[in-house]
Amino acid sequence: xxxxxxxxxxxxxxxxxxxxxxxxxxxxxxxxxxxxxxxxxxxxxxxxxxxxxxxxxxxxxxxxxxxxxxxxxxxxxxxxxxxxxxxxxxxxxxxxxxxxxxxxxxxxxxxxxxxxxxxxxxxxxxxxxxxxxxxxxxxxxxxxxxxxxxxxxxxxxxxxxxxxxxxxxxxxxxxxxxxxxxxxxxxxxxxxxxxxxxxxxxxxxxxxxxxxxxxxxxxxxxxxxxxxxxxxxxxxxxxxxxxxxxxxxxxxxxxxxxxxxxxxxxxxxxxxxxxxxxxxxxxxxxxxxxxxxxxxxxxxxxxxxxxxxxxxxxxxxxxxxxxxxxxxxxxxxxxxx
Numbered sequence: 001x002x003x004x005x006x007x008x009x010x011x012x013x014x015x016x017x018x019x020x021x022x023x024x025x026x027x028x029x030x031x032x033x034x035x036x037x038x039x040x041x042x043x044x045x046x047x048x049x050x051x052x053x054x055x056x057x058x059x060x061x062x063x064x065x066x067x068x069x070x071x072x073x074x075x076x077x078x079x080x081x082x083x084x085x086x087x088x089x090x091x092x093x094x095x096x097x098x099x100x101x102x103x104x105x106x107x108x109x110x111x112x113x114x115x116x117x118x119x120x121x122x123x124x125x126x127x128x129x130x131x132x133x134x135x136x137x138x139x140x141x142x143x144x145x146x147x148x149x150x151x152x153x154x155x156x157x158x159x160x161x162x163x164x165x166x167x168x169x170x171x172x173x174x175x176x177x178x179x180x181x182x183x184x185x186x187x188x189x190x191x192x193x194x195x196x197x198x199x200x201x202x203x204x205x206x207x208x209x210x211x212x213x214x215x216x217x218x219x220x221x222x223x224x225x226x227x228x229x230x231x232x233x234x235x236x237x238x239x240x241x242x243x244x245x246x247x248x249x250x251x252x253x254x255x256x257x258x259x260x261x262x263x264x265x266x267x268x269x270x271x272x273x274x275x276x277x278x279x280x281x282x283x284x285x286x287x288x289x290x291x292x293x294x295x296x297x298x299x300x301x302x303x304x305x306x307x308x309x310x311x312x313x314x315x316x317x318x319x320x321x322x323x324x325x326x327x328x329x330x331x332x333x334x335x336x337x
Contacts, residue, residue, distance in 0.1 A: 001024055001025060001026040001027075001028070001060070001061055001151075001152065001184045002023070002024040002030075002047065002058075002059070002060055002152065002184065002186065003022075003023050003024075003057075003058070003059040003060075004020060004021055004022050004023075004043075004046075004047070004056065004057075004058055004059075005021055005056055005057040005058075005059065006019050006020070006021050006055065006056040006057070007019070007020045007021070007043070007046065007053045007055075007056035007057075007058065008020075008053060008054045008055045008056055009039075009042055009043075009046060009051060009053050009054055009208075010054045015208065016039050016042050016208050017039050017042060017043055017046075017053075017208045018208050018209055019056075019209075020043070020056075020208070020209060020210060021056075022203055022210065022213065024184060024186060024201075025184075025201075026151075026184055027182050027183070027184055028184055028185070028200045028201060029175065029178055029185045029187065029198055029199050029200045029201075030184075030185065030186050030187070030199065030200065030201050030202075030203070031186075031187045031188075031189060031194075031195045031198060031199040031201070031202045031203070032044065032186065032187070032188045032189075032203055032205060033189060033190070033192065033195040033202050033203065033204050033205065034190065034204060034205035034206060035190055035231070036190060038205040038206055038207065038208065039205055039207070039208040040188045040189075040190075040205050041156055041157075041188055043188075043205070044154050044156055044186060044188045046058065047060075047075070047154060047186060048070050048073065048075060048077050048154050049065065049068060049069055049070030049071075049072075049073050049075075050070055052066070052067065053066065060073060060074070060075065060152060061074070061151070061152075074148075074149075074150050074151070074152065075150050075152040075153070075154055076142075076144075076145025076146060076148060076150035076152070076153040076154070077145060077153075077154045077155075077156070078138070078141045078142055078145055078153065078154070078155045078156065078158045079141070079156050079158075080156050080157045080158060080160055080161070081161065082129075082137050082138060082140070082141040082158070083141070084129040084137060084140060084141060084144075085129075086128065086129055086130060087128075088128070088129075089125065089126050089127060089128060090116065090121060090124050090125050090126070090127055090128075090129070090132070090140050091112055091113075091116070091125040091126060093129070093140055093144055094112045094115060094116060094140065094143045094144045094147050095108050095112045095147075096144070097144065097147065097148045098111060098112070098147060098148070101148075111147055112125075112143075112147060113125070115143045115146055115147040116140075116143055118143075118146075118180075118181075119139045119140075119142055119143045119146070119177060120139060120173075121136055121139045121140055121143065124136060124140075133166075134161055134162045134163075134166055135162065135166050135169060135170050135173075138158055138159075138162075138170055138174075139173070141158070142174070142177060146177075146181060146183075150183075151182070151183060151184060152183070152184045152185075152186070153178070153183050153184070153185050153186075154185075154186050154187075154188075155174070155185060155186070155187045155188065156188050157188055157189055157190070158170075158174070158187075159171060159174075159189075159191070159194065167194070171194055171197055171198055172197075174187075174198065175197075175198050187199070192231065192232050192233065195216065195219075196216040196219075196220060196232075197216075199215075199216055200215070201213070201214070201215060202214065202215070202216060202219050204219065204228055204231070204232070206227065211224065211225060211227065211228060212224040212225070212228050219232055220232055220233055223332075225334060226261065226334040226335075229261050229332060229334070230261075233263060234263060234264050234306065235261050235262075235263070236261070236262055236263070236264050236267075236305040236306040236307075237259045237260060237261055237262075237303060237305065238259070238260045238262065238300065238301075238303045238305060238331070239255075239259060239260070239301070239302055239303050240252045240255035240256060240257065240258065240259075240260065241301065241302055242300055242301030242302055242303040243255065243260065245301045245302075246278070246280060246281075246300075246301065248278060251278075251328075251331065251333075254333055255333045258333055258334065258335055259333075260331050260332065260333050261331070261332045261333075261334070262305070262326060262330050262331050262332070263330065264295070264305075264306040264307055264308040265308045265310075266326055266327065266330040267298070267305065267306075267307035267308075267324050267325070267326055268324065268325045268326070269296075269307070269309055269322060269323070269324060270323055270324075270325060271323040271325060272325035276327055276328055276329065277325045277326070277327060277328070278325065278326045278327075278328055278331070279323065279324075279325050280300050280323070280324045280325065280326065281300070281321060281323065281324075282298035282299065282300045282305075282307075282321070282322045282323070282324045283298065283299040283300075283319065283320070283321055283322075284296060284297075284298060284316045284317065284318055284319065284320050284321075284322055285297040285298060285299050285304065285318065286318060287315045287316055287318070289315065292310060292311075293308055293309060293310045293311075294308070294309045294315070295307070295308055296308075296309065296316070296322075298322065298324060300324070307324065
């Protein structure tokens with residue numbers, strides 16, 4: 001549906017995107033994920049037609065649109081601030097593009113009302129944007145993109161202006177709308193949780209290049225680099241010296257001078273049997289009750305690690321010894337071959 005072929009984008013002498021290629025399949029929810037300055041919004045604006053690449057091609061639904069203006073690309077755009085016209089009603093905001101396209105009043109009324117009803121804001125048609133909640137404004141912005149019949153929708157950090165609870169609600173609604181209408185979505189965010197929840201595919205961008213491309217599960221459970229492991233989810237570390245002290249000479253030799261990484265949820269309280277498990281002796285440094293889970297800080301040899309337990313556990317006594325187990329396959333050593 002969308003193909004970026006060896007795209008390079010420069011601002012003056014600075015290269016923001018360098019020879020990047022990727023494909024977004026029809027009906028896919030594809031997320032560009034990365035920290036500020038990685039090039040993700042620049043890439044989205046290039047797909048939209050607001051930026052022309054220095055080199056390379058952009059193909060949408062089989063058509064080369066590299067030199068085509070945004071108004072002719074048949075893509076809908078939802079901006080970070082929604083970009084709703086404050087002096088217009090909800091109906092007028094959604095109808096704007098249809099009026100520019102010179103649709104008849106009857107067609108406009110039918111299509112706008114149908115779209116507002118489908119995204120769940122029909123009852124707010126005569127309100128101004130200032131009278132709506134952040135979530136309602138976002139639905140209007142999505143309706144404005146959908147009413148023009150676009151099958152590709154681009155979303156630039158659309159949840160960043162909402163509070164935490166509303167973000168959870170709206171990310172589910174965005175995903176439901178995307179699936180309901182069979183849209184191809186390209187979503188830009190710096191929020192790892194959003195990317196994991198929403199996406200069929202994630203491209204992690206670092207310095208204008210894709211450091212890893214994969215499904216949410218692949219990105220989270222099989223991060224290709226130490227940088228991605230640290231960026232996606234939480235990382236906790238065991239030193240090679242600790243592994244050596246525990247009698248794990250093979251792992252210690254493999255790690256050398258490097259750190260060994262695991263997730264806090266990978267550590268299990270209690271001793272597990274079998275060759276696939278590492279059994280560790282830990283001292284409880286602190287515990288933090290989090291409702292449905294508990295976060296333990298543990299001292300293992302010369303390493304301090306985090307351990308998340310789910311369920312009903314009594315707070316362990318600080319300074320007490322606890323047996324802790326970790327699957328070997330969950331321990332990652334980068335640069336070790």
